[in-house]
Amino acid sequence: MVIRDGGLVVDDVADPVPAFGQVLVRTLACGICGSDLHFLRHGQTMVDLGGDMGMPDVVDFDRDIYMGHEFACEVLEVGPDTSAMKPGSVVTSMPAMLTLDGVTNLAYNNDLPGGYSERMLLSAPLLLEVPNGLDPRHAALTEPMAVGIHAVHRSGIVAGEAALVIGCGPVGLAVVAALRLEGIEPIVAADLSPRRRELARVMGAHEVVDPAAEPAVEAWRRVDGRRRLVLFEAVGVPGMIDAVMRDAPRDSRLLVVGVCMEPDRITPFFGIGKELEIRFALAYAPDEFAGSLRSIAEGELDVAPLITGSVDLDGVPGAFEALAHPDEHAKILVEP
């Protein structure tokens, strides 16, 4: 499945052939990420903004673009002179390919198929074996849970501080689970959707709040209000950062993990008057990715409740549509 002319198209291409350092795998499951929905709508803007920051222009929008970066796979064939897990092994990997020119993204790529494909190439040195007979559908959530783990690490939150997670989409839910794993208490989670609030409770929130009924910060005040607060912005739409800055208590930290692709308006005076701190988080480090897989396999992170649907490749465009309605779904897996 590729992006072609701004839409999603399923087509046939030749199987890729593993070179030195690569393995050919069969995709068992691949999660659909909000970033993919963002990219479909704002891809050119993302690349342009990257260009403004001096990043190279890596995607050609006139060619097919592969996506799918939350995958678990079965090894089919190992490239020449390459040591890797033997065929039949179930693996996952950070969505990156090591090349002699450096590291390339395995998603948003014109040349390398991603997880929305029956076959893809992975980099042998990056493979992680899925342990404990873990369901590959659960192993596919290694990547999004690593995003939550990284956001929590990056926030610098420590025991004795309180957390408020604003937005309980897959990223917010991963943050809730990672906070619970760190032993943070209380974890207050806010979302307009009752279904997502319910999932937040299942993933470990001590209290959930409907921000239409009660301001999220007020809910923290009600259940705690004493511990230093770390706020996680996991919505990613314009106006959210400013609203959090307005409502945040003095001396609090805001971790922005929601990806807002549009220009946004803030009121610097809110930050100055309360000496706020804003940290932005992106992706994860290799040890956080490996730790995510280990925590899932050990049963410390139960990701099963997050999987709310499954489709084959032909079902991907419909799944993208469905994910635009947050009440229905958390994570939809593609099983090619």
Added chain:
Amino acid sequence: MVIRDGGLVVDDVADPVPAFGQVLVRTLACGICGSDLHFLRHGQTMVDLGGDMGMPDVVDFDRDIYMGHEFACEVLEVGPDTSAMKPGSVVTSMPAMLTLDGVTNLAYNNDLPGGYSERMLLSAPLLLEVPNGLDPRHAALTEPMAVGIHAVHRSGIVAGEAALVIGCGPVGLAVVAALRLEGIEPIVAADLSPRRRELARVMGAHEVVDPAAEPAVEAWRRVDGRRRLVLFEAVGVPGMIDAVMRDAPRDSRLLVVGVCMEPDRITPFFGIGKELEIRFALAYAPDEFAGSLRSIAEGELDVAPLITGSVDLDGVPGAFEALAHPDEHAKILVEP
């Protein structure tokens, strides 16, 4: 000198009488702060934004408003049953008054005269004696230098990191001096004004740059480019935070000490893509204020170059005008 009907007016009022816990002082010198210019123009907005954050509405714009919060004074009279430095002592103080209702600002106040007055009341427990026979004109810079010291502390910068100070008004120059005091190297300072760049060098910048000729971050790259960078935004006009976010290197920190009173536009994607951290700083702690006075008195901070003018009370409105043209001045002292 008060704000009356949105303008600056010099008028006579009765001398204040020191109560228990207070001293009556004669103002020897009081610096004009950019915040005063901000307040004259945006005072109602500042109070309204404070209200949005749940802060009480403390200033009545229908009454006269006193200002002046960077002062050195001579003690004239000690209130009843109050222990304090004896009359004739030269003192400074944080611009705050302890009352039975709590702490009140000594500036932007309808009732208590500030440093733009011949006489004012200070809180005896907050007095700091100006040591070493230090010129009271220099002691008046304790407050603005404390702002720089606090911004540097709040940034968390440590030896081995590089600093880029954007904007060399009094706040930026205080930051440069405080960075030098902390042993940070290199300190790169950017300002459009040649006069202010020259002052930045005098205050301790290792390199100065005209951002119209070379992007400020490029200047850091040219002189260092390896150490982790901490950027200080000391301009405080809309668009600066976004420009710094766009140009900042990956993983850098931005300390916002410039007070932008207007809504501002940022591009969250710049923060996310480079995992930036933004910290806002306001004012200082008591130990930072006392440390500032000590460093000035010990000769570690030479503030003399910052004093570019002196006026009496009748000269204040003209000085406010003059400070709107950054090429002319850094700090103008009022000597009532």
